[in-house]
Amino acid sequence: MEKFNKHTGTAVPLRRSNVDTDQIIPAVYLKRITKNGFEDGLFAAWRNDPAFELNQPQYKTATILVAGPDFGTGSSREHAVWALQNYGFKVVLSSRFADIFRGNSQKAGLLTVILAQEEIEKIWKEIEAKPETSVTVNLESKTVTYGSTTLDFVIDDYTRWRLMEGLDDIGLTFTKIDQVSNFEEKRASFKPKTLPIR
Amino acid sequence: MGKTLAEKIWAEHVVSSTAGEPDLLYIDLHLIHEVTSPQAFDGLRLANRKVRRADLTIATEDHNVPTLNIDKPIADPVSKLQVDTLRKNCEEFGVRIHSLGDVEQGIVHVVGPQLGITQPGMTIVCGDSHTSTHGAFGALAFGIGTSEVEHVLATQTLPLIRPKTMAINVEGTLKPGVTSKDIILAVIAKIGTGGGQGYILEYRGSAIRALSMEARMTICNMSIEAGARAGLIAPDQTTFDYVKDKPHAPSGTDWDAALAYWQTLVTDSDAKFDKEINLNADELAPFVTWGTNPGQGLPLSASVPNPADITNAEDRGAAERALEYMDLKPGTPLKSIKVDTVFLGSCTNGRIEDLRSAAAVIKGKKIADSLRLLVVPGSARVRLQAESEGLDKVFLDAGAEWRSAGCSMCLGMNPDQLKPGERAASTSNRNFEGRQGKGGRTHLVSPLVAAATALKGTLASPADL
Ligand code: SF4
Numbered sequence A: 001m002e003k004f005n006k007h008t009g010t011a012v013p014l015r016r017s018n019v020d021t022d023q024i025i026p027a028v029y030l031k032r033i034t035k036n037g038f039e040d041g042l043f044a045a046w047r048n049d050p051a052f053e054l055n056q057p058q059y060k061t062a063t064i065l066v067a068g069p070d071f072g073t074g075s076s077r078e079h080a081v082w083a084l085q086n087y088g089f090k091v092v093l094s095s096r097f098a099d100i101f102r103g104n105s106q107k108a109g110l111l112t113v114i115l116a117q118e119e120i121e122k123i124w125k126e127i128e129a130k131p132e133t134s135v136t137v138n139l140e141s142k143t144v145t146y147g148s149t150t151l152d153f154v155i156d157d158y159t160r161w162r163l164m165e166g167l168d169d170i171g172l173t174f175t176k177i178d179q180v181s182n183f184e185e186k187r188a189s190f191k192p193k194t195l196p197i198r
Numbered sequence B: 001m002g003k004t005l006a007e008k009i010w011a012e013h014v015v016s017s018t019a020g021e022p023d024l025l026y027i028d029l030h031l032i033h034e035v036t037s038p039q040a041f042d043g044l045r046l047a048n049r050k051v052r053r054a055d056l057t058i059a060t061e062d063h064n065v066p067t068l069n070i071d072k073p074i075a076d077p078v079s080k081l082q083v084d085t086l087r088k089n090c091e092e093f094g095v096r097i098h099s100l101g102d103v104e105q106g107i108v109h110v111v112g113p114q115l116g117i118t119q120p121g122m123t124i125v126c127g128d129s130h131t132s133t134h135g136a137f138g139a140l141a142f143g144i145g146t147s148e149v150e151h152v153l154a155t156q157t158l159p160l161i162r163p164k165t166m167a168i169n170v171e172g173t174l175k176p177g178v179t180s181k182d183i184i185l186a187v188i189a190k191i192g193t194g195g196g197q198g199y200i201l202e203y204r205g206s207a208i209r210a211l212s213m214e215a216r217m218t219i220c221n222m223s224i225e226a227g228a229r230a231g232l233i234a235p236d237q238t239t240f241d242y243v244k245d246k247p248h249a250p251s252g253t254d255w256d257a258a259l260a261y262w263q264t265l266v267t268d269s270d271a272k273f274d275k276e277i278n279l280n281a282d283e284l285a286p287f288v289t290w291g292t293n294p295g296q297g298l299p300l301s302a303s304v305p306n307p308a309d310i311t312n313a314e315d316r317g318a319a320e321r322a323l324e325y326m327d328l329k330p331g332t333p334l335k336s337i338k339v340d341t342v343f344l345g346s347c348t349n350g351r352i353e354d355l356r357s358a359a360a361v362i363k364g365k366k367i368a369d370s371l372r373l374l375v376v377p378g379s380a381r382v383r384l385q386a387e388s389e390g391l392d393k394v395f396l397d398a399g400a401e402w403r404s405a406g407c408s409m410c411l412g413m414n415p416d417q418l419k420p421g422e423r424a425a426s427t428s429n430r431n432f433e434g435r436q437g438k439g440g441r442t443h444l445v446s447p448l449v450a451a452a453t454a455l456k457g458t459l460a461s462p463a464d465l
Helices: A078-088 A099-108 A117-129 A157-165 A169-174 A177-186 B005-012 B037-047 B077-093 B108-114 B129-137 B148-156 B179-193 B211-228 B235-245 B253-262 B313-326 B352-362 B380-388 B392-396 B447-456
Strands: A004-015 A063-069 A089-094 A111-114 A134-137 A143-146 A149-152 B015-016 B024-027 B030-031 B055-062 B097-098 B123-128 B140-143 B157-160 B164-171 B199-204 B230-233 B275-280 B287-289 B298-300 B341-344 B370-374 B421-424 B441-444
Touching: A004 A089, A063 A117, A063 B148, A063 B157, A078 A099, A078 B024, A089 A117, A089 A169, A117 A143, A149 B447, A157 B015, A169 A177, A169 B148, A169 B157, A177 B015, A177 B024, A177 B148, A177 B211, B005 B015, B005 B199, B005 B230, B030 B097, B030 B108, B030 B129, B030 B148, B030 B157, B037 B313, B077 B097, B077 B253, B108 B123, B108 B148, B108 B380, B123 B129, B129 B148, B129 B211, B129 B230, B129 B447, B140 B230, B148 B157, B148 B421, B157 B287, B179 B211, B179 B287, B179 B298, B199 B211, B211 B230, B235 B253, B253 B380, B275 B352, B341 B352, B380 B392, B421 B447
Parallel strands: A004 A063, A063 A089, A089 A111, B030 B055, B030 B123, B055 B097, B123 B140, B164 B199, B164 B275, B199 B230, B341 B370, B341 B421, B421 B441
Antiparallel strands: A004 A134, A134 A143, A143 A149, B015 B024, B024 B157, B287 B298, B287 B441
């Protein structure tokens, strides 16, 4: 996973609430067996509409998605995160994220930042008026900055540390693998096993 | 102070806990399917890692498999590649798999319970958000992403932050024709699609206790539509009886030990939930969604709402957008809405009881001319059971299509899809835009409403026939 410290880029407004993972990437695009190439399915149902924000020339190079509340509800498909990353997004801002989506994004290194809905509204207005506005998301100082505005955001220290170090969870767990073995020795014998087949 | 059920199960599975870090939780069962696993197995191979506990892992093919001509090779080359990849991965890593044509093949959340490997007090995960289904047994079960699938394959654990707990108290008695699907749709309409975010839900109360195991699964299944990653119900005699004769149920002294443990799996009387919601079962009616998220639902006797009446700006905008997509006018009685397709199936309502209750409504009648009824059993076993009871004949005689097991039109990844503009009454769990096919429109309903709608051609409950 790439280390995430700070990112500066332009932002695209997505003025919709409850954008679920079926909107982010419909199921028919999930058939790949790799982690890349999902950008063509991103927001597939809306991509043919010239009015859709991502299609507007002023937002073509945006790397920060400013989404409505309850972003990423629905299925557990991590493909939704990959699709956003494959397309070029580094950060998503929203007032509420679905739990599984947020967990997935933190594993894959896509930064999801929670801001109050009124702040999201202000950012929407700013980037609609001035699409070239540069937005900086600083994980080290836990701030989002655009124009003369700086906003603090909250993220738990552990996740922040992992993202900043670019650490892979599996590697971290392997440092505790003896504890896992100890736990296994004490597990009750009546717990079911899938093998042998009965 | 006492503990809630969720807190008990959590505490028993903590492998390691450090302040300021997520707990490392042991996982008792890992379910796998073709869509969310290929990248995880790839990750293992790249890092030269093994599956730590193949004996706690099981795979089935469900999400994109065809439900017709399953004895022929899968026609869609991309789907075929994904299924072949799963088969190869399971072979390489020694994971048990139930493939198309196998009697145990089916939707992953139908297969676990019917094999008896879903039991009370377990931690269960799967790369699928409806893993919450298994919570019906008093297990802590939740959906995970592909990175987490890889993590569980490699270590049989997951680092997780413990969610808060919410009690959903449903007291009273359901009226005839009202089902557990209507309870959960009413819960979601009440708390919203984000209401359960950050919580584990525990469904409690006399109306829940009175439900069968399969009806409980329907409720826990849709916890995710309420925003919660997991939902559970304390195990009781209904649970124990259901598990008892299943192939992987404990036997002999193991059964006694298991039972003694399972009986401790209740929320202590002095435990405190972070939040409580109350619902009166006596007041519930058959429910149906009118919009494009599962929280946009109303009793079937109501009319399409007018967005102008909604005070919350966010909800109003969502309602306007939903009505436009659904092509519905405010004030239209829900019962007057004409439907093109009825889908009976999915991990929400594709079990034998669901098929029985729908068949009882349909028996001896014909479905409306203008409509197709797709019946897709949740697993190959459910299909066989239904056939042994003659349910397939009931459906076929009525003019329905009788299919093989899989997710099918629940997510429209295989050929079973709605056409643009087509309207469906569906017993599945998601009415998102395009979920069942690009441009398709979905109304979520119970199996009883699905059956009555199939006969009438418009949204209806058996009482309307
Ligand atoms: S039936 Fe639908 S909800 Fe259930 S596992 Fe399959 S796709 Fe997911």
